[in-house]
Amino acid sequence: MPEISRLSRCTDWIDLDFVERERTPERAMKLCIQLQLAGLSLSNTVSILEELSVERSRKAIHDWVQKADLQPAEGRSPNHIAVDETVIRVNDQQFWLYAAADPETNELLHLRLFATTTTALTEIFLRELRQKHDVESAVFLVDGAQHLQTALTRAGLRFQTERNGNRNAIERIFREFKRRTSSFSNCFSHAEPETAEKWLQAFAGWLNAPN
Structure with a gap:
């Protein structure tokens, strides 16, 4: 799928400032957010985490996307x-x-x-x-x-x-x-x-x- 080919893009745009006492490594959280937005189902994203020896629920991944409050960057000056x-x-x-x-x-x-x-x-x-x-x-x-x-x-x-x-x-x-x-x-x-x-x-x- 073309969207999966874009998973190599950087994840610096994903801000995890909402994290307080999250036990999941930030790198794994960013990967999950990216996978979910790229087109992978929540169930399959959970499976990817399990391969990384991290167990989290579908709801947890859903909540990461919601709590991150991601938006298009500001400060553009288009013609x-x-x-x-x-x-x-x-x-x-x-x-x-x-x-x-x-x-x-x-x-x-x-x-x-x-x-x-x-x-x-x-x-x-x-x-x-x-x-x-x-x-x-x-x-x-x-x-x-x-x-x-x-x-x-x-x-x-x-x-x-x-x-x-x-x-x-x-x-x-x-x-x-x-x-x-x-x-x-x-x-x-x-x-x-x-x-x-x-x-x-x-x-x-x-x-x-x-x-």
């Missing part, structure tokens, strides 16, 4: 930003994954999971994006969604409508999200929306991680 949404299901409810990406680097800049799409929620997303990155001079690339255009206009940010070209970056990223989540039918079962959002943000950090 263009592709913004879009896609549907993610949490249990039997539909949510919308908002994402912003730099089409020149294919890096995800920010993402959030909302229960719906409105101009007000889009303004929240843009406000958080501005707090994390220098985007004031960037040109936002959007499709014809009116709530995106209205929110950008209210924020005084420049945008242009583009259905292909540089906006393909965000479409590629969404395909990667859906490919990764296809093992659970693009649906988070028995999970709270906050749990799903944290996993998606951690996955975004993994996608951005250097080789």
